[in-house]
Amino acid sequence: THAQSLLEKDCTTITPPYQSLIDNLRRVRKFLNRPLSLAEKILYSHVIRPEETFASKAKVRGEVYLQLRPERVAMQDASAQMALLQFMSAGLAQSAVPASIHCDHLIQAVEGATEDLKRSIVTNQEVFDFLKSAAEKYGIEFWGPGSGIIHQIVLENYAAPGMLMLGTDSHTPNAGGLGGLAIGVGGADAVDAMTGTPWELKAPNIIGVKLTGELNGWATPKDLILNLAGKLTVRGGTGSIIEYFGPGLDNQSCTGLATMANMGAEVGATTSTFPYNARMRDYLRATGRSGVAAAADEAASQGFLSADEGTDYDQVIEINLSELEPALNGPFTPDLATPISKFGDFVKSQGWKDEFSAALIGSCTNSSYEDMTAVADLARQANSVGLKTKVPFLCTPGSEQIRATIERDNITKSLEDVGAVVLANACGPCIGQWKRDDKQGEENAILTSFNRNFKSRNDGNKLTMNFLASPVMVTAMAFSGNLSFNPMVDSIPLADGSSFKFSPPTRQDLPEAGFTPGNPEFYPVRNPQPQPKVEIVIKPDSQRLEILEPFGSHFGEHNSRGLELPPLKVLLRVRGKCTTDHISAAGPWLKYKGHLTNISENLLITAINDEGGDMNVAFDKDTNTSGTIPEVAKRFKARNQPWALVVDDNYGEGSAREHAALQPRFYGCGLIVARSFARIHETNLKKQGVLPLWFSDKSDYSRIGSGDTIETIGLADVIEGKTDAQIELRVTRPDGETFKIPTKHTMSADQLKWFSAGSALNYIRYTLN
Ligand code: F3S
Numbered sequence: 001t002h003a004q005s006l007l008e009k010d011c012t013t014i015t016p017p018y019q020s021l022i023d024n025l026r027r028v029r030k031f032l033n034r035p036l037s038l039a040e041k042i043l044y045s046h047v048i049r050p051e052e053t054f055a056s057k058a059k060v061r062g063e064v065y066l067q068l069r070p071e072r073v074a075m076q077d078a079s080a081q082m083a084l085l086q087f088m089s090a091g092l093a094q095s096a097v098p099a100s101i102h103c104d105h106l107i108q109a110v111e112g113a114t115e116d117l118k119r120s121i122v123t124n125q126e127v128f129d130f131l132k133s134a135a136e137k138y139g140i141e142f143w144g145p146g147s148g149i150i151h152q153i154v155l156e157n158y159a160a161p162g163m164l165m166l167g168t169d170s171h172t173p174n175a176g177g178l179g180g181l182a183i184g185v186g187g188a189d190a191v192d193a194m195t196g197t198p199w200e201l202k203a204p205n206i207i208g209v210k211l212t213g214e215l216n217g218w219a220t221p222k223d224l225i226l227n228l229a230g231k232l233t234v235r236g237g238t239g240s241i242i243e244y245f246g247p248g249l250d251n252q253s254c255t256g257l258a259t260m261a262n263m264g265a266e267v268g269a270t271t272s273t274f275p276y277n278a279r280m281r282d283y284l285r286a287t288g289r290s291g292v293a294a295a296a297d298e299a300a301s302q303g304f305l306s307a308d309e310g311t312d313y314d315q316v317i318e319i320n321l322s323e324l325e326p327a328l329n330g331p332f333t334p335d336l337a338t339p340i341s342k343f344g345d346f347v348k349s350q351g352w353k354d355e356f357s358a359a360l361i362g363s364c365t366n367s368s369y370e371d372m373t374a375v376a377d378l379a380r381q382a383n384s385v386g387l388k389t390k391v392p393f394l395c396t397p398g399s400e401q402i403r404a405t406i407e408r409d410n411i412t413k414s415l416e417d418v419g420a421v422v423l424a425n426a427c428g429p430c431i432g433q434w435k436r437d438d439k440q441g442e443e444n445a446i447l448t449s450f451n452r453n454f455k456s457r458n459d460g461n462k463l464t465m466n467f468l469a470s471p472v473m474v475t476a477m478a479f480s481g482n483l484s485f486n487p488m489v490d491s492i493p494l495a496d497g498s499s500f501k502f503s504p505p506t507r508q509d510l511p512e513a514g515f516t517p518g519n520p521e522f523y524p525v526r527n528p529q530p531q532p533k534v535e536i537v538i539k540p541d542s543q544r545l546e547i548l549e550p551f552g553s554h555f556g557e558h559n560s561r562g563l564e565l566p567p568l569k570v571l572l573r574v575r576g577k578c579t580t581d582h583i584s585a586a587g588p589w590l591k592y593k594g595h596l597t598n599i600s601e602n603l604l605i606t607a608i609n610d611e612g613g614d615m616n617v618a619f620d621k622d623t624n625t626s627g628t629i630p631e632v633a634k635r636f637k638a639r640n641q642p643w644a645l646v647v648d649d650n651y652g653e654g655s656a657r658e659h660a661a662l663q664p665r666f667y668g669c670g671l672i673v674a675r676s677f678a679r680i681h682e683t684n685l686k687k688q689g690v691l692p693l694w695f696s697d698k699s700d701y702s703r704i705g706s707g708d709t710i711e712t713i714g715l716a717d718v719i720e721g722k723t724d725a726q727i728e729l730r731v732t733r734p735d736g737e738t739f740k741i742p743t744k745h746t747m748s749a750d751q752l753k754w755f756s757a758g759s760a761l762n763y764i765r766y767t768l769n
Contacts, residue, residue, distance in 0.1 A: 015160060015291060015292050015295045016071055016160055016161075016162050016163045016164075016180070016295075016299075017071075018162060018295055018296075018298065018299035021042075021045040021046065021162065021299075021304065022045070022299065022302055022304050024044075024045045024046075024047070024050060025041055025044060025045040025304070027050045027051065028044045028047065028050045031050070031051075031054035031055055031056075031057070032044070032054060032060065034312070035307070035308035035309060035310040035311045035312065036307070036308050036311065037206045037208070037243050037307045037308075037311045037313065038179075038243055038245075038275055038305065038306055038307040039181060039204070039241040039243045039271075039273050040060075040061075040203075040206065041162075041304060041307075041308075042162055042163075042164060042180065042181045042273065043066065043068070043164065043181060043201075043203070043204075043241075044060075044066070045162075046068045046069055046070065046071075046164045047067060047068060048067045048068065048069055048198050049067065053066060053067065060203045061203050061204065061205050061206065061314065062202070062203065062204070062205050062239065062314075063202075063203065064202070064203045065200055065201070065202050065203075066200065066201050066202070066203050067198035067199070068164065068198060068199045068200070068201060069164075069193075069198065069199070070097065070164045070165055070166045070183075070193045070199055071097060071098075071163050071165055072097055072098050072099065072100075072163065072165040073095070073097055073098075073099040073100075073166050073167070073168075073190045073193045073194055074099070074100045074102065074150055074154050074158065074165065074166075074167040074168070074169075074172065075099065075100070075101050075102070075150075075167070075168045075169075075187075075190060076101075076102050076103075076104055076105050076167075076168060076169045077102065077103045077104060077105050077106050077124075077127060077128070077131060078105040078106065078590060078593055079168035079169060079186075079187055079190075079593070080101050080102075080131055080168060080187075081127065081130070081131070081544075081545065081593050081594030082187045082593055082594055082658060082659065082662070083168055083187030083188075083190045083191055083194075084101075084130075084131065084134045084138075085545075085546075085547065085548040085594060086187060086188065086191045086548060087134075087138070087191050088134070088536065088547070088548065089548045089549075089762075089765070090195050090761040090764045090765055091764070091765040092138075092194075092195060092764070092768065093138070093530055093532055094138050094139045094530035095138050095139060095140055095194040096193070096194055096196035097193050097196075098141075098158075099138075099140045099141070099190075099193075099194055100141040100143060100154075100158065100524075101131050101134075101135050101141070101142050101143065102143045102148070102149070102150035102153055103124075103128055103143065103144050103145040103146075103147070103426075104145075104148065104149045104150055104425075104426045105426075105427050105431055105433070106120060106123075106124040106127060106128075106433070107120040107124075107145055107146075107424050107426035107427065107428060108120050108428065108433040108434070108435055109394070109396075109423045109424070109426075109428035109429050109433055109434045109435065110435040111421075112421050112423065113146075113403075113422055113423055113424040113425070116423065116424045116428070117145060117146045117424045117426075120145060120424075121145050124145075126537075126538075126539060126542055126544060126545060127544060127545065127594065128144065128145060129537040130536065130538055130545050130594070132144065132537075133534055133535065133536050133537040134536055135524075135528075136528070136534045137530060137531055137532065137534040137536060138530050139528050139529055139530035139531075140528070141524040141525070141526065141527075141528060142524045142525075142528075143522070143523075143524055144522065145424075145426070146400070146424055146425055146426065146522055147399070147400050147425065147522040147523070147524075148397075148398055148399030148400050148401070148402070148403075148425040148426075148522070149363065149364040149367075149396075149398045149399065149426060149427055150167065150169055150364070151167075151169070151171050151172065151174035151175065151258075151262065151364040152174075152364055152367060152398030152399040152402065153398075153399050154167065154172075154174070154175045154182070155174060155175055155177060155178065155254075155255070155258050156287050156401055156515075157287070158175070159175035159176075159177070159178040159180055159182065160178055160179075160180055160284075160289075160292050160296065161178055161179035161180055161276040161280060161296040161299070161300070161305050162179065162180055162276075162296065162299055162304055162305055163175075163178075163180035163182075164180065164181050164182075164183075165180065165181075165182045165183070166182075166183055166184075166185045166189060166190055166193050166199065167182060167183070167184055167185070167190075168184070168185060168186065168189075169184055170184040170265045171184065171262050171263075171265050171364055171365070171451060172184040172185075172271075173261045173262060173264050173265055173269070173270075173271040173272050174259075174261055174364060174365075175261070176257070176258070176261030176264070176271055176272045176273045176274065177254050177255060177257040177258025177259070177260075177261050177274070177280075178254060178257075178258070178280050178283070178284070179273060179274050179275065179276045179277075179280055179296075179305055180273065181241070181273055182261075182271055183201070183270060183271050184271075185199075185656050186656025186657055186658045186684070187658045188656070188658035188661070188684050188687050188688075189656055191761070195761070195764050197760065197764065200683060201270075202239070202679065204239055204240050204241045204270045205239055205240040205241075205314040205315075206240065206241050206243050206311075206313050206314055207232075207236075207237060207240045207241070207242045207243070207269070207313060207314060207315045207316075207317065208243055208244075208245060208311070208313030208316040208317070209228065209242055209243070209244045209245070209246075209316075209317050209318075209319065210244075210245055210246040210248075210317070210318045210319070211224075211244060211245070211246040211247070211249050211252075211318075211319055211321055212246055212247055212248045212318065212320050212321065212322075213248055213320040213322030213323065213324075214248065214321055214322055215251070215252075215321045215322075215324060216322065216504075217488070217504040218326050218340075218470075218472060218473070218487070218488050218504050218505070219321070219324045219325065219326055220256070220259075220326070220371075220374075220470040220471075220472060221253075221256035221257065221259045221260050222259050222260075222365070222366060222449065222469070222470035222471070223324055223325070223326045223327050223470055224260055224319065224321065224324060225259065225260045225262075225263040225264070225266075226263075226327040226328075226329045226334075226468060226469070226470075227319065227324060227327055227337055228242075228260075228267070228317070228319065229263065229266050229267050229334050229335045230327070230329065230335055230336070230337025231317060232267040232317075232335070233267065233335045234266065234267060234268060234333060234334065234335045235267070236267045236268065237264060237268045237269030237270075238268040238269075239270070240270060240314065240315075241269060241270050241271055241272065241273065242267075242271075242272040242273075243272070243273055243274075243307065243313070244257075244260070244272070244273070244274045244275075245275060245307060246318075248319070248320075248321045249274060249275065249277060250277065252274075252277075252279065253279050253283070253368070253370050253509035253510075254279050254280045254283035254509075255283065255368030255369070255370055255371070255509065256368070256370065256509075257274050257279075257280075258368070259365055259366055259371075260272060261273070261274070262364060262365045262451055263334070263365065263451045265451070266334040266335070266451060266452065267335070275305060275306035275307065276296055276299075276300045276305035276306065279509070280293075280296070281293045281296070281297065282509075282510060283509075283510065284296070286510045286511075286514065286515060287401075287515060325339040325340060326339070326340045326469065326472075326473050326488070327339050327340065327469070328340065328343050328447070328468065328469045328473065329453070329467065329468040329469070330453045330465060330466055330467040330468055331445070331453060331465030331466060331467060332453060332454060332455050332465065332466075333453065333454070334451070334452060334453055334468055340473065340486050340487075340488065341486060341488075341489075343483065343484070343486070344483065344484030344485075344486065347483045347484055348484070352443075352445065352465070352483070353443075353445075353483075354482050354483050355445070355481055355482055356391060356444070356445040356446055356447055356467075356477070356482075356483055357391055357392075357439060357444040357445065357446060358391050358392045358393075358436075358446045358447075359389065359391055359392070359393050359394070359446070359447050359448075359474045359475065359477065359478035360393075360394045360395075360396070360429055360446065360447070360448040360449065360450065360458075360474070361375055361393075361394070361395050361396070361448075361449045361471040361474050361475060362395045362396030362397055362398065362423075362449065362471070363396050363398065363427070363430040363448075363449065363450045363451070364398055364427070364430070364451070365430075365449060365450055365451040366449035366450075366470070366471045367396060367397050367398035367399075367402055368398070368402070368509070369402065369406070369508070369509065369510060369511055369515075370507050370508065370509040370510075371449070371471045371472075372397075372402070372406045372411050372471075373409075373506070373507045373508045374471065374472050374505040374506070374507035375415065375471050375472060375475040375505070376406075376410075376411040376414040376415060377505045377506050377507070378472060378475050378476050378502060378505050379414045379415050379417065379418045379420070380414050381500075381502055381503060382418055382479050382500070382502075383414070383417050383418050385494055385500045386494070386495070387418065387479050387494075387500065388418050388419045388479075389418055389419040389420070389478040389479055389481075390478065390479060390480060390481030391478055391481050392419075392421070393415075393418070393419050393420045393421070393478050394420070394421050394423055394429065395415055395420050395421070395422050396422075396423045396424075396425070396426070396427075396428055396429070396430065397422065397423075397425050398425065399425055400425050400517065400518040400519055400522040400523075401515050401516070401518055402425075403422075403425050403518060404517065404518025404519070405511050405516050405518075408513070408516055409511060409513070418479075425522075429448075429450075429458050429459065430448075430450045430451075430452075430457075430458070431457070432456065432457055432458060432459070432460055434458055434459045434460075436458075436459040436460075436461070439459065439461055439464060440459075440460075440461050441461065441463065442461070442463060443463040443464075443465070444461075444463065444464055444465070445465040445466075445467060445483060446458065446465070446467070447466075447467050447469055447473070447477055447478070448466055448467070448468060448469070448474060449468070449469060449470060449471040449474050450466070450468060451468065452468075453466035453467070453468050467483075472505050473487070476502050476505075479492055480492055487502045488504075543592075543595060543598060544592065544595055544598075545594040545595055546594065546595040546596055546597055546598070548596060550758065550759065550761065550762050551665055551666075551688065551689050551758045551759050551762065552758055553689075553756070553757060553758035553762070554566065554642070554670055554689070554755075555756065561711070562716055563715060563716035563719045563720070563756075564711065564712045564713065564715050564716050565642070565670050565671060565691065565711070565712045566642050567642075567709050567710070567711050568642045568643050568644040568670055568671055568709065568711075569622075569636060569641050569642070569643045569644070569708075569709060569710075570643065570644050570645070570646060570704055570707060570708045570709075570710060571618055571629070571632060571633060571636065571643045571644065571706065572604075572607075572609045572610075572611070572618045572619070572629065572645065572646070572706050573609070573610040573611060573645075573646040573647075573701070573702075573704065573706065574604070574607045574608065574610065574645060574646070574647045574648060574651070575608040575609065575610035575613070575648060576608060576648050577648070577650070577653075578604075578607050578647055578648065578651050578652070579652070579653050579654035579655075580652055580653070580654040580655045580656075580657040580659075580660040580681060581606075581654055581655070581657075582604060582606045582607050583603070583604055583607070583652065583657075583659075583660035583663070584599065584602060584659040584660045584663055585602045585605060585606060589602045593659070596659075596662060596666050597666075599659055599663065600630065600663040600666050600667060601630050602630070602663075603629055603630045603633055603664065603667065604616070604629040604630070604664075605628065605629060605630065607629065609629075609706075610648075610702075611705055611706055616628050616629050617629070618632035618633070618706065619632070619706040619707060620632050620635060621706060621707025621734050622639075623635075630667075633664075633667040633668070633669075634667060636667065636668055637667045641668065642668050642669075642670045643667075643668055643669055643670070644669065644670065644671040644672065644673065644710050645669060645671075645672045645673070646672075646673050646674075646701060646704045646705075647672055647673070647674045647675070648674070648675050648701065649674075649675040649676045649698075650676055650677070650678050651672070651674045651675075651676070651677050651678065651681065652677055652680075652681025652682065652684075652685070653678035653681070654678070654681075655680075656680050656684065658684050658687075660681060660684065661681065661684035661685045661687065661688040661690060662688055664690060665685075665688040665689055665690050665759075669690055670689075670691060671690065671691045671693065671710065671712070672690055672691070672692050672693070673693045673694075673695060673704070673710075673729065673741075673743060674692065674693070674694055674695070675694070675701050676694060677694070682746065683751075686751045686754060686760070687754060687760040687761075688759050688760075689755055689757075689758045689759040689760075689762070691712075691715070691745075691747075691755060692745070692746070693727060693729070693743040693744070693745055694743060694744045694745070694746070695741070695743060695744075696741075696742040696743055696744055697741075697742070700741045700742075703731070703739070703741065704729075704731055704741070707733075707734045708731050708733055708734070709731070709732040710729050710730070710731055710732075711729070711730045711732075712727055712728075712729060712730075713727070713728040713729070713730055713740070714727040714728055715727050718745065718747065718752065719752050719755070719756055721749070721752075726743070726744075727743050727745055728740050728741065728742055728743065729741045729743060
């Protein structure tokens with residue numbers, strides 16, 4: 001039942017329900033009497049109860065929490081593991097929304113596509129087997145290793161104008177190239193959508209980017225976003241959606257827009273979007289989705305897929321495409337943008353060697369047919385005068401469809417003729433899966449058409465400087481090997497004494513002969529039905545995967561305090577900044593993402609204990625000993641001693657990483673009292689059954705310390721729905737001194753139900769049975 005032809009796709013399940021969205025938006029407009037931006041139309045039309053959300057709210061953006069119902073979820077192989085383990089513990093027979101799994105992050109680039117794929121399948125077999133079996137059981141589309149990179153596959157198959165989708169990867173916004181809203185989230189958020197729980201988002205601000213003029217010559221959509229990243233910086237988009245508009249959009253290909261949306265993540269934007277245009281229609285048709293195109297045409301005719309006249313953006317940035325110059329961004333941060341004409345001087349001023357050691361093109365950001373035709377044109381120009389690339393030249397196709405189409409159209413051959421090595425259709429060097437032995441510990445530069453360039457991201461060497469550029473810049477410069485080479489003006493000397501200068505590349509956005517799907521084995525069964533009899537494959541002795549045991553309730557026979565928490569021992573008082581990375585470190589721990597026991601060994605290992613100022617130290621006052629934080633937490637767990645944390649301001653900022661909430665809960669944490677919480681993490685704690693409380697008076701933070709015992713007073717009233725009930729903490733010091741501390745909480749009625757059940761997933765399981 002593999003899809004043999006792109007035309008076999010069933011459009012009915014992948015078209016957003018335009019009419020009901022438009023109807024819902026009408027209800028919203030009763031309360032919001034003003035022109036709406038495109039992003040607002042898409043977002044607000046997905047709000048579950050518009051009347052409750054918008055009634056009497058003068059300001060929405062940046063203020064109101066929206067309860068949303070996304071239409072689709074996509075997960076990559078690294079983050080899908082914990083998402084699925086959590087989903088399993090909800091006890092549902094199938095996902096509430098269509099979902100897909102993509103095996104791309106775990107594939108390591110060593111020598112080339114075929115061998116790399118074989119080897120990575122062996123190394124990661126147990127993870128792939130688990131993901132596949134879970135996909136079969138719950139009716140999720142499973143794109144196996146080698147099928148392609150999540151964002152490219154989503155664009156080719158699932159994204160649609162006006163759609164709201166979630167993906168467990170930060171570059172999920174790539175799908176915005178088709179005029180929807182695609183948002184990168186943590187696994188717990190994906191599980192919300194998959195269990196039919198409303199997904200919450202604070203209404204973002206809207207940054208309008210007005211495009212005028214026309215790209216020409218060497219400038220590409222990648223240069224536009226590189227330029228915008230320079231303007232906005234890595235924080236400039238936080239809490240905002242970037243919405244593009246203006247006449248400059250008319251000539252942009254859908255895949256070019258996807259590149260721009262992809263890298264909106266680099267400025268911290270929630271996502272990016274564009275009004276529906278004819279190029280999107282062409283792309284939908286070319287990828288076998290004429291039905292979606294027709295439905296989108298109809299929705300657009302009702303004004304749904306573009307902003308209202310007179311939309312008021314929170315900020316407007318205008319860019320004239322005619323003046324845009326190609327840029328190289330980096331090293332080590334994606335917002336350090338230098339125009340190509342100044343790049344040589346920049347390199348000199350930094351004292352770096354005027355050379356680079358590898359050129360990498362493709363990835364989820366830049367492997368469209370248009371990108372590949374443009375780089376092939378440059379390769380042919382160079383090949384016609386006998387030039388080969390001066391440095392290793394690696395190309396990562398984004399999907400099997402792209403790989404097969406560029407092979408058929410002789411693009412691959414043109415690249416190989418000048419020295420390219422084609423890697424597997426997977427993330428590879430883009431996510432550090434690049435086995436590169438010859439440059440370890442050496443300062444060197446690489447050019448990539450990827451999207452991120454933090455230290456060590458590509459080859460694990462923190463001295464490798466990655467400059468992000470368009471695929472055409474990366475390719476043309478690969479023939480020189482010098483960082484100061486500007487292909488727009490400079491020539492390359494040839495052996496016969498003459499010299500060669502590139503002409504601006506020509507490109508074609510869609511293949512004349514249509515896309516070819518390639519190897520049918522890489523395609524999943526479409527619209528699969530759940531198969532409840534399938535056994536989920538997890539080896540009992542696995543070090544990478546572990547079934548998630550549901551967390552027990554805090555209440556019941558073991559707790560004589562009724563609906564108050566049992567007495568909790570304070571594990572430590574955390575000082576200062578404590579991000580989700582401090583709570584659950586990444587790096588080498590990533591391999592344990594699907595194994596809660598193993599990954600919990602990293603709990604808070606970079607947090608500072610305010611009593612003494614040391615990192616990763618906790619005191620066990622009952623035994624008068626100390627240990628690392630995970631060690632002491634584990635001892636408490638072994639003693640069946642529930643515990644609490646006292647934390648500082650903005651606890652849990654950084655990301656939606658659900659491990660940062662799962663791990664403390666796993667060791668027995670029932671309560672975290674903070675000066676303040678980062679909202680997403682606070683919600684994640686609630687989902688896992690940890691009670692987050694805020695100090696009413698922030699100075700009370702210093703009054704509680706390790707070894708103190710905390711009892712809640714008033715929690716029972718709050719759970720029983722008594723309005724105005726407050727929760728106080730009775731603190732008992734080891735020497736017997738007792739005092740009370742007032743707190744505030746942000747638990748909604750639904751969240752209190754989750755808490756009473758022990759976790760949101762327990763609640764879902766109980767209500768179903
Ligand atoms: Fe992410 Fe790069 Fe893969 S941005 S999805 S790691 S290709």
